[in-house]
Every structure is written in C-alpha cells, then in structure tokens.
Amino acid sequence: MKTKKLTLTAIFIALNVVLSSIIVIPLGPIKAAPIQHLINVLCAVFVGPWFGLAQAFISSILRMIFGTGSFFAFPGSMIGVLLASGFYYYRKHLFMAAVGEVIGTGIIGSIMCVPLAWILGLSDLAIKPLMTAFIVSSMIGAIISYIILMVLKRKGILKRYI
Template identity: 80%
Template structure:
C-alpha cells in the first residue's frame, strides 16, 4: 500500500511541476497555479494528508527552484492539501475534498501568506488581491479535479485505485 502511495505522490509531484510551468495566474509577486490545487484534491483522495503534504512541500520547493512558483506556494498548497484531506476523510466525498482545498488555500493559505510577504520584504503587500488570486486558482483547480475524479468514479476506475 505504501509503495502505491509513494508512486502516486511521485507522479503528482512530476505533473504538478511540469504543468504548473504552463498554467499560472500572475498577480504581482504571486504565481497562482490551478494545477497545484487540482493535484492537492487528487492527493487528498489517492494518498491522504501526509503524502499529500510531502507532495505540496516538494512541488512548491521545485517550483520555486525552477522559477515557476514563489514563496507564497508553500503556505497555500500545504494548508490546502491538509484541509482537503481532512474534509475527505471526514465525509468520504469527493466534493468535500474540493471544498477543503478552496477553504484551505483560498482563505486560510492566503492569510498565512501575509507574514511571508513581510519576511521577503513586501511591506506594502495587499492581502485582497492575493486572496482573490488564490480563491480563483483554487476554485479552477478543484473543479478540474472534481470532474476528473467523478469521471474515474463513474467508470469504476477510482474504486480499483482506492482498494
């Protein structure tokens, strides 16, 4: 079972880093990536909170190293995947994982980025545009992942992976 989770996590990291370099919502110093949010919801369903957290951390680190992400990727993605996983574990419903990602990244994660902005020297940082960018990005990613997961579920594929 752990081998499967490691494999899925590695695949999700690779997809995240590659696809996030193409699809980005730039708002000032922020590079919001809907793919990160899509991957977070997929992680919530396929690998759970701890492997999902590792995916978010490694993906954010690689995106920053490759200059396709910013320091704001860390709090948003990590809180998002944890809340998406918690909501999914609590209700065992794909929609709840998507809702957890939007609340975790779009609201809580964006608020956690304010101290990050101060640390990296952005003293005139405005939280409202950040929250709006994170909300839009997380909604887009969550809707995409919801559609993917529902298609997999209707075709019976999701149940085979979750055994």
C-alpha cells in the same frame, strides 16, 4: 500499499511541476497555479494527508527552483492539501475534498501569506488581491479535479485506488 502511495505521490509531483509551468496566474510576486490545487485534491483522495503534504512541499520547492513558483506556494499548497484530505476523510465525499482545498488554500493559505510577505519585505502586498488570486486559482483547480474524480468514479476506476 506504501509503495503505491509513494509512486502516485511521485507522479503527482512530476505532473504538478511540469503542468504548473503552463498555467499560472501572476499577481506581483505571487504565481498562483491551478494545477497545484488540482493535484492537491487528487492527493487528498488517492494518497491522504501525509503523502499529500510531502507532494505539496516537494512540488513547491521544485517550482521555486524552476522559477514557476514562489515562497507563497508553501502555505497555500500545504494548508490546502491538509484541509482537502481532512474534509475528504471526514465526509468520504469527493466534493468535500474540493471544498477543503478552496478553503485551505484560497482563504487560510492566502491569509498565512501576509506574514510571509512582511518577512520578505513586501509590506505593501494587499490581502484582497492576494486572496482573490488564491481563491480563483484554487477554485479552478478544485473544479477540474472534481470533474476528473467523478469521471473516474463513474467508470469504476476510482474504487480500485481508494
């Protein structure tokens, strides 16, 4: 079971890093990537909170190294995947994983970025545009992942993995 989760986590990291370079919502120093949120919801369902957290952390580091992410990826993605996992495991409903991602990244993660911006010397970073970018990005990713998960569920593929 652990080998399956490790393998899926590695695949999710690879997909995240590659696909996040294609679709990015830039807002000043922030590079919001809907793919990160899509992957977070998939991780919440397939591998759970701890492997999902590892995926978010490693993906954020790699995206920063490759220039497709920023320091702001850490609080958003990590809180998002934890809340998505928590909501999913509490209700066992795919939609709740998507809702957890939007609340975790879009609202809580964007608020957590404000102190990070101050630390980085970006004191003029406005919370409303930041939160808007995070909410829009997380909603796009969450909706796409929910559609993917529903297709997998209808085809009977999902129950083999969860």
